[in-house]
Amino acid sequence: MSTVRNVFAQTPRMDDPGDYPLSMWEQQRSWYWEYWRHFDGNWLDETVSETDDSLRYPLKLNPFNMACILHAGFLFGEVQDSADPLVTAVVEPWGRDSSEEQRTLAAKLTDVINRVWAENDGRALQQEAGLISQILGGCVLGVAYDPVMEQEGKLPIRIDHVMPEFFFPVPAPTQYWRLLEAFICFDITRRQAELAYGVSAGYDSALYQEWWKRDQYEITVGRFDLALAFPGLIPACGTLLSCTVLRR
Numbered sequence: 001m002s003t004v005r006n007v008f009a010q011t012p013r014m015d016d017p018g019d020y021p022l023s024m025w026e027q028q029r030s031w032y033w034e035y036w037r038h039f040d041g042n043w044l045d046e047t048v049s050e051t052d053d054s055l056r057y058p059l060k061l062n063p064f065n066m067a068c069i070l071h072a073g074f075l076f077g078e079v080q081d082s083a084d085p086l087v088t089a090v091v092e093p094w095g096r097d098s099s100e101e102q103r104t105l106a107a108k109l110t111d112v113i114n115r116v117w118a119e120n121d122g123r124a125l126q127q128e129a130g131l132i133s134q135i136l137g138g139c140v141l142g143v144a145y146d147p148v149m150e151q152e153g154k155l156p157i158r159i160d161h162v163m164p165e166f167f168f169p170v171p172a173p174t175q176y177w178r179l180l181e182a183f184i185c186f187d188i189t190r191r192q193a194e195l196a197y198g199v200s201a202g203y204d205s206a207l208y209q210e211w212w213k214r215d216q217y218e219i220t221v222g223r224f225d226l227a228l229a230f231p232g233l234i235p236a237c238g239t240l241l242s243c244t245v246l247r248r
Helices: 002-006 022-040 063-076 100-119 122-136 147-151 190-197
Strands: 140-145 157-162 167-171 179-189 205-213 217-221
Touching: 022 063, 022 122, 063 122, 100 122, 100 157, 122 157, 179 190, 190 205
Parallel strands: none
Antiparallel strands: 140 157, 167 179, 179 205, 205 217
16 A cells, blocks of 8 residues: 555654654654554565575465454444445433433434535445554544535535544643644645645645644645635645544
């Protein structure tokens, strides 16, 4: 997978890197490298020694690959063969003595959540996130308001799956599942930068970066600040509040 080649490609750009857990991020990415290496089976190409070209693992059987795929399937169990999301939501009123109005509202919210998933290719999205969680130990999902979807007759809520090696979180000290800040960054091609954002990249690729805090965000391609140039820009990867903290 091309993701393996990008694990060490880029790190976030910030004005004060000493304030950030860079060593923790680098350690996490080194683990990702090993996880991808085991899943892809690159280690099966190892030879006995520098002077002996015989394969160290001549059968070339990869137990990690199949285990991840099977476990990803176990996450969702038996599901109907359809285009529906693998997991659907059910909203229920809090407490035993809920009113008819609360139950009606809960049913409407259930329909909205499941419609959002369905309109975002939720089945494929959940399946991919499930597999990535088995390979890397977790997954990251982002949610964004997207008026283009509304023009297409859909609800204007987009769900994106962010590859974990492109995600650099700053969790709360005692509640690691609650994020205080996060960077999302990855390389895009020169053509993507031009067509999607009107940015002329000086090289074959440019760094796309989102920087999220609770009360502000910044989006850049290379050194070009998209948030200032295009007020109301819809980020590629959603909002900080919707990101899922990874586990090792």
